[in-house]
């Protein structure tokens with residue numbers, strides 16, 4: 001059976017995850033508090049809805065606990081990211097990946113039970129630096 005995903009926060013990071021999973025043929029629900037962002041993804045994701053995920057009732061009404069994997073891609077609003085992750089955990093979501101804005105944010109996300117915490121900017125910086133370093137070795 002196809003796995004189902006929900007992506008919360010359709011900024012550049014969440015939007016890219018939403019689009020890539022959709023292109024891979026996965027069932028994806030995109031959620032954002034911003035209607036414009038939701039409209040942008042309504043033709044890309046299987047479903048896209050407007051909602052504030054810090055409201056437990058919003059997540060419950062979307063049947064979020066039935067999704068196999070939920071990605072929390074809210075960045076700047078650290079409070080909203082933490083509260084959303086906490087509610088997802090309390091509702092019994094099977095797998096949660098959460099984006100951290102900094103090390104402290106990452107630590108809290110891990111403590112409250114995110115299964116995977118990602119630091120996209122830091123990790124991409126490392127990858128690019130490693131790539132530059134290995135290419136410069138080959139250049140000599």
Ligand code: ATP
Nearest residue numbers: 009010011012013032033034052053074075076080
């Ligand atoms: P990115 O860095 O991925 O480009 P961004 O800078 O546009 O993202 P962020 O603050 O990281 O913005 O938030 C990502 C998305 O999360 C935004 O589209 C924002 O509307 C959404 N978002 C923020 N708070 C909530 C919330 N409480 N419920 C649902 N979506 C939210």
